[in-house]
Amino acid sequence: MAGFYPAYSRQTLIALRTLVGKETHRYLRIWLQTLVPPAITMTLYFVIFGSLIGSRVGPMDGFSFMEFIAPGIIMMSVITNAYTNVVSSFFGAKFQRHIEELLVSPTPNYVILAGYVAGGVGRGLFTGLIVTIIATFFADLKIHSIPITISVVFLTAVLFSLGGFINGVFARKFDDIAIVPTFILTPLTYLGGVFYSLSMLPDFWARLSMANPILYMVNAFRYGILGQSDIPLATAYILILGFITAGTAFSLWLLRHGTGLRS
Amino acid sequence: MNALSLRQLNKTYDGGVVALKDVDLEVTPGDFYGLLGPNGAGKTTIIGIVTSLVRPTSGQVSVFGHDILKSPWEAKSNLGLVPQEFNFNQFETVSQIVLNQAGFYGVEHSVAERRAEQYLRELDLWDKRNANSRTLSGGMKRRLMIARALIHEPRLLILDEPTAGVDIELRRSMWTFLRDLNERGTTIILTTHYLEEAETLCRNIGIIDGGEIIENTDTRSLLAKLKSQSFLLDIGKPLQEIPTLGDFPVTPIDERTIEVEVRGNQTLTDLFARLSESGVSVTSMKNKSNRLEELFIRTLGRTKPTQEAS
Ligand SMILES: Nc1ncnc2c1ncn2[C@@H]1O[C@H](COP(=O)(O)OP(=O)(O)OP(=O)(O)O)[C@@H](O)[C@H]1O
Numbered sequence: 001m002a003g004f005y006p007a008y009s010r011q012t013l014i015a016l017r018t019l020v021g022k023e024t025h026r027y028l029r030i031w032l033q034t035l036v037p038p039a040i041t042m043t044l045y046f047v048i049f050g051s052l053i054g055s056r057v058g059p060m061d062g063f064s065f066m067e068f069i070a071p072g073i074i075m076m077s078v079i080t081n082a083y084t085n086v087v088s089s090f091f092g093a094k095f096q097r098h099i100e101e102l103l104v105s106p107t108p109n110y111v112i113l114a115g116y117v118a119g120g121v122g123r124g125l126f127t128g129l130i131v132t133i134i135a136t137f138f139a140d141l142k143i144h145s146i147p148i149t150i151s152v153v154f155l156t157a158v159l160f161s162l163g164g165f166i167n168g169v170f171a172r173k174f175d176d177i178a179i180v181p182t183f184i185l186t187p188l189t190y191l192g193g194v195f196y197s198l199s200m201l202p203d204f205w206a207r208l209s210m211a212n213p214i215l216y217m218v219n220a221f222r223y224g225i226l227g228q229s230d231i232p233l234a235t236a237y238i239l240i241l242g243f244i245t246a247g248t249a250f251s252l253w254l255l256r257h258g259t260g261l262r263s
Numbered sequence: 264m265n266a267l268s269l270r271q272l273n274k275t276y277d278g279g280v281v282a283l284k285d286v287d288l289e290v291t292p293g294d295f296y297g298l299l300g301p302n303g304a305g306k307t308t309i310i311g312i313v314t315s316l317v318r319p320t321s322g323q324v325s326v327f328g329h330d331i332l333k334s335p336w337e338a339k340s341n342l343g344l345v346p347q348e349f350n351f352n353q354f355e356t357v358s359q360i361v362l363n364q365a366g367f368y369g370v371e372h373s374v375a376e377r378r379a380e381q382y383l384r385e386l387d388l389w390d391k392r393n394a395n396s397r398t399l400s401g402g403m404k405r406r407l408m409i410a411r412a413l414i415h416e417p418r419l420l421i422l423d424e425p426t427a428g429v430d431i432e433l434r435r436s437m438w439t440f441l442r443d444l445n446e447r448g449t450t451i452i453l454t455t456h457y458l459e460e461a462e463t464l465c466r467n468i469g470i471i472d473g474g475e476i477i478e479n480t481d482t483r484s485l486l487a488k489l490k491s492q493s494f495l496l497d498i499g500k501p502l503q504e505i506p507t508l509g510d511f512p513v514t515p516i517d518e519r520t521i522e523v524e525v526r527g528n529q530t531l532t533d534l535f536a537r538l539s540e541s542g543v544s545v546t547s548m549k550n551k552s553n554r555l556e557e558l559f560i561r562t563l564g565r566t567k568p569t570q571e572a573s
């Protein structure tokens with residue numbers, strides 16, 4: 001397949017390592033903008049919704065309200081941070097034009113994609129870890145299944161990093177990188193069962209919620225931690241993997257075509 | 264096998280601007296080639312296509328025999344680009360920029376570190392290696408882009424107006440650097456708006472205007488052409504035969520007009536001496552415009568290109 005250079009596997013690996021290093025270095029360098037805000041916001045969620053309000057809300061699906069919302073809040077921070085990292089970094093590279101450093105080099109397109117996605121996954125998981133540690137101060141979290149928890153959070157981070165990448169390819173101005181997170185991602189996450197169980201909703205709304213992909217991810221992750229989910233786990237995996245496949249194919253096509261990159 | 268070969272290259276940008284029309288160009292290995300032309304002529308577009316930042320509408324490009332679309336790895340590894348506009352990450356340091364670029368070309372880190380030191384020292388940037396790129400002066404940024412383009416040791420280095428906005432002293436030291444690099448074997452292509460630069464550095468020169476290559480020759484012949492002027496002379500009585508005027512080439516236009524070319528080393532006084540020797544009486548004369556010279560005036564902003572030579 002075009003784009004693979006078996007004769008240059010060593011060089012390709014060096015290019016990938018360089019890009020992942022550069023991306024990681026970027027979000028660590030600006031940790032005050034990348035890692036601290038989610039820690040503060042999510043702490044507030046735990047304090048306000050979990051402790052203050054949660055103590056008046058009865059148990060949800062058999063768990064305390066704090067236990068119930070913790071996985072959703074972790075997932076919310078992973079989704080937002082993975083997405084934001086890639087879209088800002090990639091658009092920033094286009095805006096400052098240093099993306100040309102990559103474009104003139106022989107780095108294959110799939111390495112460019114993998115490098116940016118790795119940066120997003122790295123920041124998503126790092127934030128997820130910070131929020132998880134914060135959560136343990138508020139709730140006694142015992143992980144039901146480590147493989148499910150890890151695989152769901154990892155795949156979700158990959159998926160939203162891809163989303164951020166595609167957004168970054170199409171973005172032409174700074175406004176364009178905020179539209180999707182504000183108008184699509186945040187509402188879908190709030191409506192994705194972070195704070196409530198699907199069983200609480202009237203039939204119609206419950207059914208409508210099933211069309212929200214984020215609901216599956218939040219629930220699959222909650223299953224990993226609590227062992228309880230509103231939806232079948234297999235559906236969640238199929239959905240996430242399906243989106244990842246489609247997102248990867250589309251991103252590679254955009255890169256090959258040079259959309260938004262080569263005039 | 265040429266260092267660079269462009270065949271029938273065409274580019275029409277989205278929006279309809281025709282930037283290149285059937286451009287053919289060959290640059291031989293080891294050459295120091297100058298690409299000259301007025302603003303908007305298509306120089307950066309050619310460079311963009313060669314370095315894959317711009318998609319050609321049609322045509323072929325190969326670098327040392329490797330087609331840029333069919334063997335991108337080999338073609339790109341042989342190429343280094345110093346772009347017209349600054350394009351590095353404002354938040355990275357000088358050495359990060361150079362080392363990352365090496366990584367993108369698959370250069371081992373230890374090798375990259377050694378070369379980074381070498382090129383940053385040669386380009387007088389070693390003391391600035393830990394400085395943020397946005398804190399550099401314009402001249403330093405230009406040199407940083409050169410160091411970045413050399414870190415994978417390309418066989419062909421392309422520089423798009425590398426000395427724009429650079430002071431005389433620095434410009435001269437960049438010339439020395441580039442000439443040494445060329446003598447050590449790197450093929451160099453550069454665009455410039457300074458005739459002195461092209462004259463000092465380039466062995467061959469191509470001139471592009473309106474997306475077409477209109478001249479492609481060695482520097483010496485080009486200068487000779489530029490330094491020659493043509494005059495249209497009106498003759499008192501109709502000529503019976505074309506007069507011979509020594510070394511001055513004569514072209515008849517009609518029976519009362521001839522065109523005479525005066526080269527850089529000849530004088531009008533000599534011309535008139537020849538004219539009176541041959542018994543030709545001139546009633547009036549006018550300077551014939553020279554397209555090349557006009558182009559040069561637009562390109563270089565000089566009325567007499569020869570004056571700038573030193
Ligand atoms: N991205 C673009 N989209 C549309 N038109 C473009 C684009 N880039 C260049 N052009 C047009 O193509 C033509 C050639 O431009 P180019 O940048 O190649 O000129 P140039 O010879 O490098 O000029 P200069 O000496 O000013 O740098 C110009 O008419 C320019 O407006």
Ligand SMILES: [Mg+2]
Nearest residue numbers: 306307347423
């Ligand atoms: Mg230009």
